[in-house]
Amino acid sequence: MKSHLSALAIAATLSVSALALSGTAQAGATFDGVKQKGYVQCGVNLGLYGFSAPDDKGKWSGLDVDMCRAVAAAMFGDAEKVKYTPLSAQQRLPALQSGEIDLLARNTTRTLTRDTANGLNFTPTNYYDGQGFMVSAKLGLKSAKQLNGATVCVLPGTTTEQNVSDYFRANKMTFKPVVIEKNEELNKAFFAGRCDALTSDASQLAAIRAAEVQNPADYVILPELISKEPLSPAVRQGDEEWTNLVTWAFYAMVQAEEKGLTSETVDAAMTSPDPDVKRLLGVTAGNGKALGVEENWAYAIIKQVGNYAQSYERNVGAGSKLKMPRGQNALYTEGGLMYAPPMK
Amino acid sequence: MTNPVQALNSARVRGWLYQALFLACTLAVAWYLVSNTLTNLANRGVATGLGFLHREAGFEIGESLLSYTASDTYLKALVVGLLNTLAVSAAGVVLATVLGVLIGIGRLSSNWMVNRFATLYVETVRNVPLLLQLVVWYTILNRLPSPREALEILPGIFLSNRGMKFPVLVEHAGHGWILLALVAGIAAAFAVVRHGRRRREATGKPFPTLPAAIAAVLLPPALAFIATGAPLAFDVPVLAGFNFEGGGSVTPEFTALLIGLSVYTAGFIAEIVRSGILAVPHGQTEAGLALGLSPGKILRLVILPQALRVIVPPLTSQYLNLTKNSSLAVAIGYPDLVSVSNTSANQTGQVVEAVAMMMLVYLIISLAISGFMNWYNRRVALVTR
16 A cells, blocks of 8 residues: 555656746756855755764764755855755655755765756765675675575665666576565564575665664675665756855865865864965865855865765764775775865 | 527436536546646656566566566566465455354354454454554564574475475376366266255255265376376475575465465454354244254354355455455565566656556456456345245
């Protein structure tokens, strides 16, 4: 029954959003609107540990939440000027298209369709993810290639089912899927041993492991990632000023990591002789004016939110329960994909 | 004969007019909804139509009555889902009926234990949401040991959290003959039953119908079995890699759904059976007693035939409920029509088509069950002589 309804809901939101699309797209409307109301309305996950989740006092934190906070810091010099709208996977695109939110930072994969036909603009990827497999450590598996004949628990609703079928077919292996619609039931079935492997985005597997298992070492995430999931914040098409601000707010965090600036050292760096650092922190003016905000916009981000490495380690890396290695999310200088264009 | 204004005073003309207006309004609303949806989908650049049915599905299905792989079409995937729905519904209807009749009779039993137990059963299963019951059954089945520590309940039959694995017969040319002999046996049994009834009606002498019919059914295949050289080779499940290989299997998802649907619906059927039996006047029982029939025979020959005409119509709606409730399968991972349709809709983005097809299929199934039950109802209805 529930699924009939959700399918109908998709159909309904599709038609609603189709109506909404025609009414948007005034240059600068979002940027000016945000400035006027004094806060950023940010669409986030309903609760995904490490990316966006409220604590017991209702305070949101996570890698995606830091993105919202960075934009607010750049705009207002205050990272707290954010209001959060928790969104389900089905609600997220219509919420942005209809103008309900200004920025969508909700572990959303950048795809061609979403970037074009759905009327969105994606800003740089803030987390490179991919679909992986989690298995019990007792099985002693080292590679997903050893999963021939396995039973795999799959969550429906995205491309997950097709990705896993493609992977097994490409490697001439067979498997039995167990497809359960509700996250909790699926996880319960997996941890009860109904399936040999659980498949989802690697970051989500780590989040599930952190939340459900007493000893995380009992379960391993196999090294193979079988799909590309570049999780990227998104904005509506038609407001380049706003797109620019969100884009460069993220790049500022990456640039700060590259230059070794942290929220602790940024004050001391104000006197740095490095011309790149001077431009980034607004000591040499120009960047702020070009973006339409105060010259100290990047300083505010680094001071209040931190650089990308700080945000990563605090939310999903070594300093968190997820313990995700940097992997593809390391700086390009360390073999990763994080690369900020020159900020001048 | 009259002018238009006078015609409006005629009840018949106004009746027609109102009906025409109502029909026009309904059609206009339907047209608006369809065209609005199509326009908006077109604006969004969403493809419409049923062309996707012939594209490669690209996803696996956990269990299937046909041989299915990810390289088959969406159409085949949907058929697999439909067959899964029909399989669990058909098995559920049979099981729920048997269980429901037993519990319903138990509710009327003069044995205190049986009576109270049946009451407890009915009150419990009817008043706990079905979804919750399904999750409970599924959780229980998932608590069974892993394949490596599977319980061997009977030689060759293994119970684990991957389901029940059992040996199946290896195909042999002789099986066709045995099957043929079985069909012949069933036909012979019908003849025996008819002969027995005729003799009883003509002479009043009882005829051992049941033993004779059983013998008629079983003897020919047994003879054929011996004649073809007793082809009895079993494909026994063995542990290999992650799971058992070979043999047949029933998954925990199917079992949990079947038990859940049957147990739940049986609660309602029991009440229907009870009310049906109570609807037969007590004088009928007394008349049976006066004729010297045993209580079992009274129930079978006097009460149930009369109770059936009260039971069948509400029973139909319980069968429909069970079939429609099988769509809760998505909650526990049984790949039924809804589950497969949802995945197809997600992958193709053609949600409207998928939902429309699902609705149409459930409508057809429900109408077919209704049609069959109405036919059966006419058969058991009392014929006034």
